[in-house]
Amino acid sequence: MFGLQSECMLHVPEQYHTLSDYEGAQPRWCPSCGDHAVLTAVQKVCREKQLPPEKTVFVSGIGCSSRFPHYMKTYGFHGLHGRPFPVAEGIKFRRPDLDVFVATGDGDCCSIGAGHWIHAIRYNMNMTVMLLDNEIYGLTKMQTSPTSRKGTISNTHPHGSILPPINPLITTLGVANASFVAQTVDWNPAHLYSTLLAAHSHQGFSFVRILQRCPHFSPNLFAEEISNPDLTVLLTHENGIEAVEEVQKMYKNSVVHDPADMNEAREIAQREDLIPIGLFFCDPSKEQYDKYGASNIGFSPQKKADALNVEFEKYAV
């Protein structure tokens, strides 16, 4: 009205999202729980990628780590024990525009939800999956988890657990159509951040196992590895997780591993003498089920009516 073009007047600069734009409710996890570190890293990934909070959905099951969505200021779905994957798949199926994260624990993913986990890997829908693995049930107070080491003393196995644990990396690498498998630790924020950032950038089902401790029920896990970084082996490669200087300095023990090499990935995943961290496997060319889901969205009512009418004709008398 003062000679300005209307487009100029309506122009609103893109909003820059700060960390606080992703901070939801005050976390209720115990002090020194590894979940805090993961939350911080995830919020930083969101800021780095400038994810619109309204287009971002965090899905979880039940357990301490599954409280995750409540602590984000995005959309969230805190559902049933063991069932985050079907819900996340349903959300993503016809909404390719939504950015989906899954926060799950070792009980949620590897025990009650193990069936869904296997199939979620195979569906390979574009989502970032964080397995927060502290090798114990925390919320229900110290029961053996499927990733508890043999001999773990728990309330369900006071004389020590009987069976060897499931190795979530080997399991994931063993499923057809696996496309991104990485491991990191809650006590190295830099590597944690780089891993989640790489996972989010991958097109497909990005599975990240995060080794962590429960301050109450598994506080001494990895005590040795934390005090002696040489017990960790850093996987490096130009197509792998970026290792910033402080990570390289910390972990002198490193191997070059090409994430395209599935056989070597499986060999490394089986190592019990050292904790391997980094990208085990990555193949962005794997079939993605969400692409099928996005194939025919947004039909107008008229188009739907026309299709129905064709069907009526087939059955008309």
Add this chain to the structure above:
Amino acid sequence: MLNANLDELTTTDNNNSAAEISGIKAKPLKECIIEIVSDAGEGAQKAGQSFGSVSAKMGNGVWTVEIIPAEVQPPARSRAGASGIRIRFGSNKITNMGDEADLVVAFNEQVLYGRIEQDAYKAGTIILIESKWKNSKVPEIKEEYAQALNEFKERGFDVREILMEEECLKHVDNPSKGKNMWVLGMLCSIYSRDVTKAEAQIRHTFRRKSEKIIESNLRLLNAGYSWAAENIELKFQIGSEMKQVPRLVMNGNEAVGMGVMAAGIEVCSMYPITPATSVTHYLSEVFEKSGGLVHQAEDEIAAIGFAIGASYAGKTAVTITSGPGMALKTEFIGLASMAEVPLVIVDVQRGGPSTGLPTKVEQGDLLYAIFGQPGDTPTVVLAASTIEECYHFVILSRQLAEAFRMPVILLTDANLATGVQPFTRPEINLDSFSPPVNQSPWKKEIRPYEWDEKTGISQRPIPGQADGMYVLTGLAHDEESHVAYDSHINQLGCNRRSRKMAAIHKTLTPPKINGDESGDLLVVGWGSTLGAIEEAVSLARKMGGSVSSLHLRFLSPVEPGLEEIFKRFKKVMTVEINYGDEENDPLITQENRRRTQLSWFLRAHTLIDVDFLAHIHGQPMRPGFILQRLKKELGL
């Protein structure tokens, strides 16, 4: 009465050149019931479905019901292997499968025994039986056949032996493929069907097959037709007294599938289970063209979780299953109710308990659907009682789910799933399709569970809507969707979710009464038993009985006015395909008698004594079975 009918039928005769064949005057019939039974895989169902479609096209009322063996490939020539179809057709609307058949075509005598065990026939039933078995080189078969034929005659059946395969051999090399079409031709002649319509039907049925196969089937059809015209003196004519309106012919599962499309649903998430799966077979073929997709999940739990995820993200979703699948979905149905996610769940009921009778009918999921949850879980439950309602109720379910932000369970059953009945072609209403996902910014001040105090209804933000971010949870939560364990919050949340049920109840009207508004006996039913109940009640009324019936479509919330209606009758009785203890069973008293589901529910609901008539034979309810009890109750 009879004469009047004859006159009307004669009028129709004139319009039909097939009425008089080979000089034999076709005997007019008001209606009749025929069956074709064979070993599995011999095509009896295909022939019967074609016969039903042709009859519907000739303006008849039709109800077809498939006879399905429990095994995928039962042994040949076995009683348990009886596979086939029953077609009841008449000059007026047909609402159920009826009682004993008038005529049956049997491919061997053993499958006929299977049907005799089900009381499918009566003295006088015409049996057209393949007689090649009497020439069998296997002495046992020869013997079995001869023995059976004697027994059939003793039972008073009108047995006619036909060398069907031999006749087919005159026209094709391999009669085991296509004998069904020869039989179809024979039946078309016997019942004065328009053979050109049958030809068209065959072309449609085999549209994906080669022209050679179609030609071969057509040849057999015409051969069967000509053979019957020359060799069988049976000739009947069934005219049409129905108002001719455009109609659709399909089974209940196809009707559910079309309803899913008409509701504008975009995700159908399922796991294979009998007898529900054929809905998704149909949808998998055509859903993409109307903007939908079928997702075959890894299990029943994932199927509903997936649908809930899609719905949370604003895409309307349905999951389709049967009893055992419902049991597995329990926890997610609870979540959908608690977190108020709209969802349509179709339960095509089968026989229970446990794996039970996968291919057979029962109404045993009623109380599970209404109450089958830990904690208070308001869920809408409605039931289709006709094929037509299978279509319309999916649309209604979707609308209720969206409007009231909750799960809606639509109950059908195995009888509706495979039963075929023509119904008025529905109008396509653009408003019935779900609206596009709303992505406009959310008004920040509106909380995600801002429950209306009166109706309990709240508006939900959809991911993608700016400023609408909330975290859905199955934990007790306040209006902000914040986890809240305060004592009053759970009370409030349960109260508001329950209030939605009262709001829906307010929109319902009392059920219509079939018959007088008061009297000696009121029969109450729900689901696929509608036709059989009304037919039995109408017969009893003609005999002078003071009996009426009503049929419930809404079970939760249940339709209003029941107590007041029940009080107008001296006795109220349900008719159900469910289990209940008989009154005079050993140890049974009024106190410990385990009642059928609907009678139990209605007693609790109305505080009025409600008796029941029930069986769990895995068979649809027959009008004759009901009539027998009505006569006893009414002293007729």
